[in-house]
Amino acid sequence: MDDDINTKIPTHQFGFRENHSTTQQCHRIVNEILKSLEEKKLCTAAFLDIQQAFDRVWHDGLLCKLKATFSTPYYLLLKFYLTDRYSRIKYNMETSDNFPIHSGVPQGSVLGPLLYLIFTADIPIRNDTVIAPFADDTAIMASNENPQTASLSLQTHLNQLEAWLSNWRIKVDETKSAQVTFTNRKTDCPVVTINEHNYQSKTR
DSSP, X not given: OOSOGGGGSOTTOOTTOTTOOHHHHHHHHHHHHHHHHHTTXXXXXXXXXXXXXXXXXXXXXXXXXXXXXSOHHHHHHHHHHHSSOEEOOEETTEEOOOEEOOBOOOTTSSHHHHHHHHHTTTOOOOTTSEEEEETXXXXXXXXXXXXXXXXXXXXXXXXXXXXXXHHTTOOBOGGGOEEEEEOSSSOOOOOOEETTEEOOOEEO
């Protein structure tokens, strides 16, 4: 396409990319935790899971981002690929009416993962936190000597993320998400929230 597609995807995203893997992203997270411990800091992290990530990609929002990413011919091609799609259900001899599909990327396709990565490429980042996404799983980490300051940095990032999620109609699965604090001290970091959900903080 216009340029190497890898230039469209942020370097912190390790999902579905050449020369990237789950193991490498895990090493990146572990290194950040070890660095914090060596510097006698607390590292508090929010591990987030996106609910039905591929099924809920909002088409109008995705098309907006595709238009800003690619030249007109490629954009129109992808628009044709996404629009005027329908689904229906067949049970025994009965078939439902056709229902228009306004969200989701075709799973099992080559383009599906790429479209998801483009849709989430502008996820908020901050200088005082580290973000580590792998496809629809994301870790956000904040480190500081002061537990309140660490949680404040993490909470500020989550507040920005919450607004971004709402704007692009993406939902976090709170039941699969958690906050974990890594420390050598007996002190814990204050609990953070997202979408008014209080995480049960765990310490390691």
